[in-house]
Amino acid sequence: xxxxxxxxxxxxxxxxxxxxxxxxxxxxxxxxxxxxxxxxxxxxxxxxxxxxxxxxxxxxxxxxxxxxxxxxxxxxxxxxxxxxxxxxxxxxxxxxxxxxxxxxxxxxxxxxxxxxxxxxxxxxxxxxxxxxxxxxxxxxxxxxxxxxxxxxxxxxxxxxxxxxxxxxxxxxxxxxxxxxxxxxxxxxxxxxxxxxxxxxxxxxxxxxxxxxxxxxxxxxxxxxxxxxxxxxxxxxxxxxxxxxxxxxxxxxxxxxxxxxxxxxxxxxxxxxxxxxxxxxxxxxxxxxxxxxxxxxxxxxxxxxxxxxxxxxxxxxxxxxxxxxxxxxxxxxxxxxxxxxxxxxxxxxxxxxxxxxxxxxxxxxxxxxxxxxxxxxxxxxxxxxxxx
Amino acid sequence: xxxxxxxxxxxxxxxxxxxxxxxxxxxxxxxxxxxxxxxxxxxxxxxxxxxxxxxxxxxxxxxxxxxxxxxxxxxxxxxxxxxxxxxxxxxxxxxxxxxxxxxxxxxxxxxxxxxxxxxxxxxxxxxxxxxxxxxxxxxxxxxxxxxxxxxxxxxxxxxxxxxxxxxxxxxxxxxxxxxxxxxxxxxxxxxxxxxxxxxxxxxxxxxxxxxxxxxxxxxxxxxxxxxxxxxxxxxxxxxxxxxxxxxxxxxxxxxxxxxxxxxxxxxxxxxxxxxxxxxxxxxxxxxxxxxxxxxxxxxxxxxxxxxxxxxxxxxxxxxxxxxxxxxxxxxxxxxxxxxxxxxxxxxxxxxxxxxxxxxxxxxxxxxxxxxxxxxxxxxxxxxxxxx
Numbered sequence: 134x135x136x137x138x139x140x141x142x143x144x145x146x147x148x149x150x151x152x153x154x155x156x157x158x159x160x161x162x163x164x165x166x167x168x169x170x171x172x173x174x175x176x177x178x179x180x181x182x183x184x185x186x187x188x189x190x191x192x193x194x195x196x197x198x199x200x201x202x203x204x205x206x207x208x209x210x211x212x213x214x215x216x217x218x219x220x221x222x223x224x225x226x227x228x229x230x231x232x233x234x235x236x237x238x239x240x241x242x243x244x245x246x247x248x249x250x251x252x253x254x255x256x257x258x259x260x261x262x263x264x265x266x267x268x269x270x271x272x273x274x275x276x277x278x279x280x281x282x283x284x285x286x287x288x289x290x291x292x293x294x295x296x297x298x299x300x301x302x303x304x305x306x307x308x309x310x311x312x313x314x315x316x317x318x319x320x321x322x323x324x325x326x327x328x329x330x331x332x333x334x335x336x337x338x339x340x341x342x343x344x345x346x347x348x349x350x351x352x353x354x355x356x357x358x359x360x361x362x363x364x365x366x367x368x369x370x371x372x373x374x375x376x377x378x379x380x381x382x383x384x385x386x387x388x389x390x391x392x393x394x395x396x397x398x399x400x401x402x403x404x405x406x407x408x409x410x411x412x413x414x415x416x417x418x419x420x421x422x423x424x425x426x427x428x429x430x431x432x433x434x435x436x437x438x439x440x441x442x443x444x445x446x447x448x449x450x451x452x453x454x455x456x457x458x459x460x461x462x463x464x465x466x467x468x469x470x471x472x473x474x475x476x477x478x479x480x481x482x483x484x485x486x487x488x489x490x491x492x493x494x495x496x497x498x499x500x501x502x503x504x505x506x507x508x509x510x511x512x513x514x515x516x517x518x519x520x
Numbered sequence: 521x522x523x524x525x526x527x528x529x530x531x532x533x534x535x536x537x538x539x540x541x542x543x544x545x546x547x548x549x550x551x552x553x554x555x556x557x558x559x560x561x562x563x564x565x566x567x568x569x570x571x572x573x574x575x576x577x578x579x580x581x582x583x584x585x586x587x588x589x590x591x592x593x594x595x596x597x598x599x600x601x602x603x604x605x606x607x608x609x610x611x612x613x614x615x616x617x618x619x620x621x622x623x624x625x626x627x628x629x630x631x632x633x634x635x636x637x638x639x640x641x642x643x644x645x646x647x648x649x650x651x652x653x654x655x656x657x658x659x660x661x662x663x664x665x666x667x668x669x670x671x672x673x674x675x676x677x678x679x680x681x682x683x684x685x686x687x688x689x690x691x692x693x694x695x696x697x698x699x700x701x702x703x704x705x706x707x708x709x710x711x712x713x714x715x716x717x718x719x720x721x722x723x724x725x726x727x728x729x730x731x732x733x734x735x736x737x738x739x740x741x742x743x744x745x746x747x748x749x750x751x752x753x754x755x756x757x758x759x760x761x762x763x764x765x766x767x768x769x770x771x772x773x774x775x776x777x778x779x780x781x782x783x784x785x786x787x788x789x790x791x792x793x794x795x796x797x798x799x800x801x802x803x804x805x806x807x808x809x810x811x812x813x814x815x816x817x818x819x820x821x822x823x824x825x826x827x828x829x830x831x832x833x834x835x836x837x838x839x840x841x842x843x844x845x846x847x848x849x850x851x852x853x854x855x856x857x858x859x860x861x862x863x864x865x866x867x868x869x870x871x872x873x874x875x876x877x878x879x880x881x882x883x884x885x886x887x888x889x890x891x892x893x894x895x896x897x898x899x900x901x902x903x904x905x906x907x
Contacts, residue, residue, distance in 0.1 A: 347742075347743055347773075348735050348738065348739065348743075348773065348776060351735065351738045351742075352735065355734075355738075356734055356735075378782075381782070381783075382780075382782055385779055385780055385781075385782070385784045386734075386735065386779075386780050388779050389735060389776040389777065389778075389779040389780035390776065391776075392772055392773075392775050392776040392779055393735075393769075393772055393773050393776035394772075395765075395768070395769055395772070396768075396796075396797070396800045397772045397793075397796065399793050402790070403789070403790060406784075406786050409783075409784065410783070413783045
């Protein structure tokens with residue numbers, strides 16, 4: 134008897150933290166030592182896409198990530214088991230939680246290069262599985278079990294991950310502050326650095342920081358709580374100057390904590406520092422906050438700015454850091470070639486090829502369920518790429 | 521009538537802080553926000569040398585630094601005026617403090633490249649002037665008025681600058697913990713990075729940090745006091761493991777504070793980070809603390825280690841960071857060429873020419889008074905280099 138498989142395909146977006154998550158108080162449950170706030174980016178330019186299915190005929194769970202069959206990882210299994218446990222609590226789960234699953238996932242952007250791929254990946258996995266079983270309500274707690282920052286990718290727009298207080302982590306979840314349409318003028322430039330090797334993984338880095346950095350403890354307890362409230366206010370009021378300044382300070386403080394870690398973890402490269410310096414100088418010369426930057430655990434700058442300022446900033450980024458053509462990718466936005474009169478004002482080291490390219494995007498919505506023609510698995514639960 | 525000029529020539533050493541001074545509570549009096557501890561380096565390899573004289577016939581103060589006549593600077597004048605004020609309190613100053621002075625000073629190492637040149641320079645100036653006027657006792661308070669860290673260069677060996685409590689700064693002075701002979705096995709490798717441009721001066725950087733870094737306040741108030749006591753104990757016990765670990769942590773925390781500053785100040789370059797990483801790996805592979813590093817406001821690493829470990833560490837530094845010959849300067853110490861079996865263990869980016877050279881030296885004594893044949897000024901008070 135050929136059973137009809139129930140297939141679900143979702144996309145989930147990347148999110149960029151403007152108040153950083155760095156440090157767990159519980160490694161197993163992935164409970165953070167402070168709140169964080171992020172902006173979810175449009176799935177148009179960057180997303181994870183995942184198809185899931187389950188069947189009584191499958192003998193084992195199988196997971197393909199970017200076309201490679203994955204060995205079981207404790208993170209992946211623990212995340213999957215959490216979703217199944219939740220499904221078993223349902224009166225009538227849409228599919229049997231005891232059945233083995235097939236999961237096929239891909240990102241349309243480089244993995245593990247500091248582009249928040251695991252956040253999108255786990256948010257997508259959890260969203261698809263919840264859809265498969267018929268789990269309703271908040272999915273951020275489940276996504277958190279895969280990768281902490283994934284919990285923020287289950288909501289669109291501006292998102293607040295509250296650290297919570299409970300030992301079981303049931304109050305450590307994400308909340309949407311505002312949907313993406315709240316700040317329609319906002320644009321985002323993801324500056325992809327050429328040297329994207331990640332020397333210390335985020336998990337290892339933050340574990341070392343928690344164990345060795347005295348500054349991290351102070352940051353988490355004394356600085357972030359106030360800064361989080363200020364950031365919520367800045368977003369609510371669409372006060373870009375305030376948003377920009379807090380974003381820069383929090384990114385730099387996170388990298389300060391990395392430097393204070395024993396041994397130090399260094400994620401920024403010379404191009405990163407020059408991009409930062411360029412943004413400070415643009416703001417100084419303009420007499421207002423034109424742009425703001427933030428760096429995750431990697432050298433790629435993420436620049437937030439208003440649509441009207443994109444042409445000028447893109448032009449300066451190209452002048453100082455581009456090498457070949459095809460420098461600008463993603464959403465088509467106008468660029469203004471920088472004039473010599475303009476560039477000569479800047480005290481920035483020109484690093485040709487320091488950036489590989491810039492992805493233009495904007496804030497966007499949370500995970501989406503796609504139509505059947507988008508499935509990555511066929512009706513036998515085999516990946517279509519293998520056909 | 522041709523008056524006989526009284527000429528005094530001194531040298532003063534460089535010092536390297538192992539508990540860092542970063543931040544003033546009083547900009548004018550140069551009072552720090554925390555204690556610091558340093559090691560004075562031997563004057564054999566690196567020193568400032570200064571000749572001073574005074575005469576009723578001079579119409580103005582004149583100062584030559586590294587063969588260039590200096591425009592009056594507020595630091596220089598304030599330091600000079602402090603010494604004169606002190607001389608006026610003497611019952612019988614050796615020369616009249618109201619007379620104008622001639623000062624000629626030179627360093628035998630690059631100025632303003634993060635090699636503590638101003639510390640040696642001001643310590644030397646003050647030592648020579650005190651000798652000229654006949655001022656006895658502690659000179660560190662006077663040296664502090666020129667450049668904060670200069671107060672530590674008026675003593676040899678291991679030195680503690682106590683921040684003090686008084687508003688007038690009269691208790692903010694240096695004390696010798698131990699003379700250089702206390703730890704005779706200690707050697708010092710000054711790793712001079714190729715890119716030695718200093719982007720933000722120490723004065724500007726620390727001022728920005730005090731104004732904008734919340735982490736600095738916590739560091740100064742909560743972390744440094746305990747760390748200072750631990751470092752004093754480590755030096756007293758000649759416990760290199762403890763000395764090494766605190767030195768690394770304090771250097772990294774200082775650079776963390778720089779990164780937390782708004783706008784961030786970045787003093788380390790990619791070679792700096794690779795030198796740090798090499799030291800951590802040498803220690804890990806050896807199963808003990810072989811070496812420790814510290815960076816001031818520049819990219820040059822200062823490595824402390826025991827004499828027996830110098831050959832191996834020099835060999836690895838040469839393998840990873842040298843380009844041409846003449847890599848090793850200063851005191852002649854044996855080097856062991858690194859074998860491939862050894863170097864292949866390391867995960868360090870090889871940066872040929874990342875270091876220009878390494879100066880080998882050791883802890884040394886404080887300022888010295890030199891004989892008449894060493895004067896930089898002639899009997900008319902004119903610089904000899906002008907003759």
